[in-house]
Amino acid sequence: MYDKKLYETAYALKEDDQGIYTMNEFCSSTEKEVSVDDIPDLMKLYSDGAVNTEQNEFVTEIINKAVLINPELASHTIIKNIKILIQENAIGCITYLFLLFIYWNKYITDVFLDSLVKANISDSNFFISELEYELKNDYDELYNEFLKKYYTLKV
Numbered sequence: 001m002y003d004k005k006l007y008e009t010a011y012a013l014k015e016d017d018q019g020i021y022t023m024n025e026f027c028s029s030t031e032k033e034v035s036v037d038d039i040p041d042l043m044k045l046y047s048d049g050a051v052n053t054e055q056n057e058f059v060t061e062i063i064n065k066a067v068l069i070n071p072e073l074a075s076h077t078i079i080k081n082i083k084i085l086i087q088e089n090a091i092g093c094i095t096y097l098f099l100l101f102i103y104w105n106k107y108i109t110d111v112f113l114d115s116l117v118k119a120n121i122s123d124s125n126f127f128i129s130e131l132e133y134e135l136k137n138d139y140d141e142l143y144n145e146f147l148k149k150y151y152t153l154k155v
Contacts, residue, residue, distance in 0.1 A: 034062055044088050102142050
């Protein structure tokens with residue numbers, strides 16, 4: 001379990017100039033204790049308004065550690081809680097989640113894909129819409145392959 005007070009401070013400062021230091025401190029102190037159950041709270045630390053992209057990268061590294069503990073449960077948890085990014089004004093941060101499953105951990109891409117296919121349609125559509133948006137603005141072969149697989153399995 002992570003330090004709640006440090007979490008609250010990191011959350012409060014996530015769009016502040018000092019946020020990078022607090023986020024780094026929180027993430028560094030949490031990395032050995034993180035669990036899949038922590039993922040929703042960690043997702044709340046993402047912010048499109050972060051002063052420095054490293055803050056979101058720190059969060060992604062910690063979520064990645066949780067994902068590697070149990071990829072299937074983590075995939076389900078992230079998909080089920082994706083609306084947190086809307087609530088936190090962090091929709092652009094979904095690309096960090098794509099990194100986890102499509103680039104960093106290619107051996108669990110199919111686990112994420114399977115979870116997405118089985119997920120509630122509104123949650124899965126959120127991911128798919130964002131992937132399609134990414135492809136329109138900057139073509140990416142791995143995203144394209146992922147979408148093709150998704151549509152093949154969804155039929």
